[in-house]
Amino acid sequence: MRSILAVFKREVALYFRSPIAYAIPFALTLFFGLLFNDTVTRNNQNAPADVIMTFIPGLFTFLLFLIAPLLTMRLLAEETREGTLEILMTLPMKEWHFIVGKFLAAWLYYTVLLALTLVYAGILWRIGVPDAGIAFGAYFGAWLYGGAVLAMTLIWSAVTEDQIVAAFLGAATILVLWLADIAAAWFANLSNTGEQNSVVAEVIRELGLRAHYTFTMAQGIIRAEDILYFIFMMIAGLFITTRIVEVRRWRS
Template sequence: MRGIGAIYRREINSYFTSPVAYVIITAFLFIAGFIFYNLLSYFALQCIQSVRYAQLYHTVPPPMNINTWVVTPFMQNLAFTFIIIIPLLTMRLFAEEKRQGTMEMLLTAPVSSWEIILGKFLAATTVFLVMLALTFIYQVMLIIYGKPDIPPVLGGYLGIFLFGLALIALGMFISSLTKNQIVAAFISIVLFLFLWIINWSSIFTTRTAIQDTLSYLSITEHLREFIKGVVDTKSLVFFLSLTFLGLFLTDKSLQIWRWKG
């Protein structure tokens, strides 16, 4: 356990004493803010127009749902943004250690590889949580000025959090395969994009077994449940097992490193 703390503190320092964390967080908040602003403006425009139409034809304006118009699309776009952002957080975790030779010191220190892996995983998760928490300000604004349905907001955040854990673990695994950060980031982005669209090809088959498998593997489908405000055990297990898979593969990758050098 001692090792987790030491490695966690070093990683956090490394994120926040270099420009890495600030650049990534700023870029992320710019994109997230842009998405939120546009969704909200569009929603406001629709509201005004529907009231005008109602006045023009002397009818009752149709109900406008802020969850459908703002909350749900915001969550989906936020998750998509993380597909690009998370690889930038995880790419250096092991690739950098391999490149600068510090891997040799970590692996000869009296700590287990799980302590190293968890220390790094928790540090990346912390930066991710800071980003996610900062976007919660938008939801607070919605709650103050509107009446969004609360469970989908909370469910969505829980879903994106679990989704982020899975991406961080997988991204860390990919970083442990190479000495080159750019390669690690690129492969991670490709993998995450593929997991995002994996169920698209299910329309080309009528075999339900394949359809079910593809939709089970699709992170989009599981995320959709959470964003609806439904915490489904199946989706919970899916994200957690994906996270564990990433951590497990990282451990195996370190063991192979010890064999092959």
């Protein structure tokens, strides 16, 4: 655990030394602030407080196809390109300690970004009476959603040393998972649809991100299967990344 903590501290320090680490939250806060003000102003008399409350974390999860690759693209790709990955791997630590430490640092930074949007929840509580359960479900789900997406995009940072390629592939992966329920609906509506197609459509839907957030946790419905889905995605992403790093280490 000490090695995980050491890697975690190193990555957190690297995150907050970069000007980009402050530019991203500034840009997001400004963007969400303008959007929140416009939404409240236009819908103050019409939209329920719960709808506005879940709007920010919901939009945040959608934008993760852009944000998550930016947070993970350099974590391993940069180490590989600069040749420091092989040096770090000679230290007395297991590969998964190294991967988990980097992942936790990225997840912490994401948590900070998400937490900044809580200011809008506070404002909404002053001007409306949103449902606390829905608000908790939306933010808790967005937090788990972010962890799962970061773990998935981290895979591509291990695959290639080109950060741009890693970011592009990561964004594509997130979009595929986000659009899974649309693909499932298309599958289910195919001509000559049979029971087999229905099963395939349901499997595709359950693999998607929206089925476990947009239609459940974002509505305040916290199900064990949704929590387990995000945990599984995190474990799977970290496992695959670790295997890739191990193979690269053996080859070197």
